[in-house]
Amino acid sequence: MTKDECKKVVLDIIADIAPDEDLGNVKPEVRLRDQLQLDSMDFLDIVMELRKRHGIEVPEKDYPQLASLDSCAEYLTPKFDALAGKS
Amino acid sequence: MNTRSHYDVAIIGAGMSGLAAGIRLAHFGKSVCIFERHNAVGGLNSFYSIGGRKFDVGLHAMTNFVRPGVKGTPLGKLLRQLRIERDEFALCEQQQSRIAFGPHGETSLRFTNDFAVFEGEVAQHFPAQADGFRQLVAAVRTYNDVSLDTVAVSARTLVRQHITDPLLEDMLFCPLMYYGSATEHDMEFGQFVIMFKALFLEGFARPFEGVRVVLRVLLEKYRAAGGERRMKCGVQKIVTHAGRATALVLEGGDEITADHVISSIGAPETERLVAAGGAEPPSAPGPLSFVETISILDRQPAALGWGSDTIVFFNDSAHFAYERSTGQVDTRSGVICIPNNFDYGADRVLPEGIFRVTCLANYAQWAHLPEETYRADKTRWFAAVQRSARRFLPALASDDALTVATVTTDMFTPRTIMKFTGHLGGAIYGSAVKHRQGRTALGNLYLCGTDQGFLGIVGAMLSGISMANYHILQRGPS
Numbered sequence: 001m002t003k004d005e006c007k008k009v010v011l012d013i014i015a016d017i018a019p020d021e022d023l024g025n026v027k028p029e030v031r032l033r034d035q036l037q038l039d040s041m042d043f044l045d046i047v048m049e050l051r052k053r054h055g056i057e058v059p060e061k062d063y064p065q066l067a068s069l070d071s072c073a074e075y076l077t078p079k080f081d082a083l084a085g086k087s
Numbered sequence: 088m089n090t091r092s093h094y095d096v097a098i099i100g101a102g103m104s105g106l107a108a109g110i111r112l113a114h115f116g117k118s119v120c121i122f123e124r125h126n127a128v129g130g131l132n133s134f135y136s137i138g139g140r141k142f143d144v145g146l147h148a149m150t151n152f153v154r155p156g157v158k159g160t161p162l163g164k165l166l167r168q169l170r171i172e173r174d175e176f177a178l179c180e181q182q183q184s185r186i187a188f189g190p191h192g193e194t195s196l197r198f199t200n201d202f203a204v205f206e207g208e209v210a211q212h213f214p215a216q217a218d219g220f221r222q223l224v225a226a227v228r229t230y231n232d233v234s235l236d237t238v239a240v241s242a243r244t245l246v247r248q249h250i251t252d253p254l255l256e257d258m259l260f261c262p263l264m265y266y267g268s269a270t271e272h273d274m275e276f277g278q279f280v281i282m283f284k285a286l287f288l289e290g291f292a293r294p295f296e297g298v299r300v301v302l303r304v305l306l307e308k309y310r311a312a313g314g315e316r317r318m319k320c321g322v323q324k325i326v327t328h329a330g331r332a333t334a335l336v337l338e339g340g341d342e343i344t345a346d347h348v349i350s351s352i353g354a355p356e357t358e359r360l361v362a363a364g365g366a367e368p369p370s371a372p373g374p375l376s377f378v379e380t381i382s383i384l385d386r387q388p389a390a391l392g393w394g395s396d397t398i399v400f401f402n403d404s405a406h407f408a409y410e411r412s413t414g415q416v417d418t419r420s421g422v423i424c425i426p427n428n429f430d431y432g433a434d435r436v437l438p439e440g441i442f443r444v445t446c447l448a449n450y451a452q453w454a455h456l457p458e459e460t461y462r463a464d465k466t467r468w469f470a471a472v473q474r475s476a477r478r479f480l481p482a483l484a485s486d487d488a489l490t491v492a493t494v495t496t497d498m499f500t501p502r503t504i505m506k507f508t509g510h511l512g513g514a515i516y517g518s519a520v521k522h523r524q525g526r527t528a529l530g531n532l533y534l535c536g537t538d539q540g541f542l543g544i545v546g547a548m549l550s551g552i553s554m555a556n557y558h559i560l561q562r563g564p565s
Contacts, residue, residue, distance in 0.1 A: 016170070017170075018167055019167075020156070020158065020163065020167075020173075037158040039164070041164060041168060042167065044556060044560065044561060045168070048115050051115075052115055052116060
C-alpha cells in the first residue's frame with residue numbers, strides 16, 4: 001500500500017464518522033484536530049474502524065501517531081503491508 | 088433466532104440509553120442482546136395507543152437542538168457516534184417558549200432556539216442582573232460538563248455569585264429542574280450546566296410524528312448492526328460470583344451469560360435484581376414524581392387564542408419549590424406543552440390539538456389507592472392541574488371553550504410511571520444520587536441511562552454511548 005492509499009483509508013473512515021465535516025481541503029501535515037472538529041470520541045472511532053474494517057490494531061500508547069494524515073500514513077502503512085504480507 | 092445463551096454484552100432495558108449502547112457495541116462487532124420486559128421500546132420516552140390515537144410519553148420536546156453546522160454539541164456527538172444522519176430525526180424547531188412566574192404569570196421570560204432572544208428578555212425584565220447573567224453564561228460555557236469524574240458543587244451557591252435577584256434565580260432553575268433534576272431544591276452545578284446548555288444555549292425540537300421517529304431510527308440502526316433484542320423478556324435476577332455478574336435469570340426461568348452487563352433500569356432497581364430474595368435495596372429511590380394531563384382537541388390550540396407557545400414553565404408562588412409534593416399533586420408550578428407549536432413547515436400541522444400539563448406529585452399518595460378512589464382522584468386532579476395551568480395562558484373566549492374543544496383526555500400519575508417504567512417511586516429522573524462512571528458493586532455490571540446522570544433524550548443516548556465506550560470498547564479487543 002502506498003502512503004497516499006493509506007491516507008485515503010483514513011479519510012474514508014473520517015468521512016463516515018463525521019459526515020458533517022468538509023474533508024475537501026484537509027492538509028496532510030497539519031494535525032487533524034486543528035482543522036476538523038474531532039474529539040476524543042471521534043479518535044476512538046477511527047481506531048475502532050481501523051480494527052473493524054482492516055484488522056489493524058492501534059494500541060492506546062500509539063494514539064498520538066494518528067495526529068495528522070502524514071503521521072497516520074507513516075505509522076499505518078507498514079501495518080497494512082505487514083497484514084498484506086501475511087495473507 | 089435469539090436463542091443464544093451467551094453474549095459479549097447483555098443490556099437490560101430497551102430505552103434510549105440501552106438502545107444507544109447496543110448500537111455502539113453491535114457496530115463494533117460485539118454480540119449484544121437487549122432484554123426488555125415490555126412489548127414496546129423506549130422506556131421513559133415511549134408512546135402508546137388508545138382508540139387509534141398515539142400518545143407520546145416523556146417527550147415534550149427534544150432538548151439540545153442545534154442547527155446544521157453547529158459542532159461540538161451533544162446532538163452532533165450522538166449523531167456521529169450512532170452513525171445517524173441529521174435528516175433521519177427530521178427535527179422541527181419550537182416557535183417560542185416562556186418561563187411565567189407570579190399568580191397569573193406577571194413576570195414572563197420568552198426564549199427560542201436563538202439564545203439572543205433570552206438574553207434580551209433577561210436584560211429587559213432584570214436590567215440590574217444583565218451583567219451577572221452574562222458572567223453566569225460565560226461560566227456555563229467554559230465548564231467541562233462531560234467529565235465523568237467531577238466533584239459535586241451546589242448550583243444555587245454558584246449561580247448566586249452572579250444572580251442576586253431571587254426571582255430571576257428561581258426562573259432560571261425552574262425549567263432546568265423540571266426537565267432533568269432528580270434532586271429537590273438544588274442541583275449539582277455540572278447538571279445545571281448540562282441542562283442550561285440543553286434548554287437555553289441549544290434548544291427545543293420535535294419530529295412531526297413525535298418520539299416514535301427517534302425510536303424507529305435507533306431500532307433500525309441496532310438491527311442493521313446485528314444487535315438482538317428479546318421483548319417481553321424482563322430480567323428477574325442477576326446471579327453473582329466473586330464480585331462479578333455471572334448470569335442473568337430471565338422471566339420465565341431461562342438463564343443467559345454475558346461478559347459484560349449494562350443496566351439502564353436505574354441504580355436501586357438494578358440492586359434489587361442483584362439482591363433478589365427480598366433484601367431492601369440500599370440506594371433510595373428518587374423523591375420526585377409527576378402527573379401529566381393530556382387533552383386532545385378538535386382544533387389547533389392557537390385557534391383557542393393561546394398563541395404560539397411551545398412550552399411554558401410556570402410558578403404562581405413567591406418562591407419556586409421543586410420538591411416532593413406534600414399533597415397528591417402540587418399545582419403551584421408545572422409545565423405546559425403544546426406540541427402543535429413546533430414549526431413543522433408551511434401547511435403542515437398536527438391533525439389534532441394537544442395540550443399537556445405536568446406537575447409534581449407524591450408517589451406514596453397515589454400508589455396504593457383502591458381502584459375507585461384512584462379514578463376519582465385522577466378526575467379531580469385533572470381539573471385542578473388544568474385550571475392551574477390556564478392561568479399562564481391567554482384567557483379563553485368563554486369558560487367552557489376548552490371543554491367544548493376537547494375530544495378525549497388521558498392522564499398519567501406516579502402509579503402509571505412505576506407500572507410502565509419500573510422506576511421505583513415513579514421517579515422519572517431516577518435516584519437523587521448519580522453514578523457518573525456507571526460503576527456498581529460488581530466488576531462487570533455497569534449503569535447507563537437515568538441513574539448514570541445524563542438526562543433528557545439526547546442525554547440518555549449519550550449515556551449509553553459513553554458507558555459502552557468507557558467500560559467496553561476502549562478496553563480494546565477482548
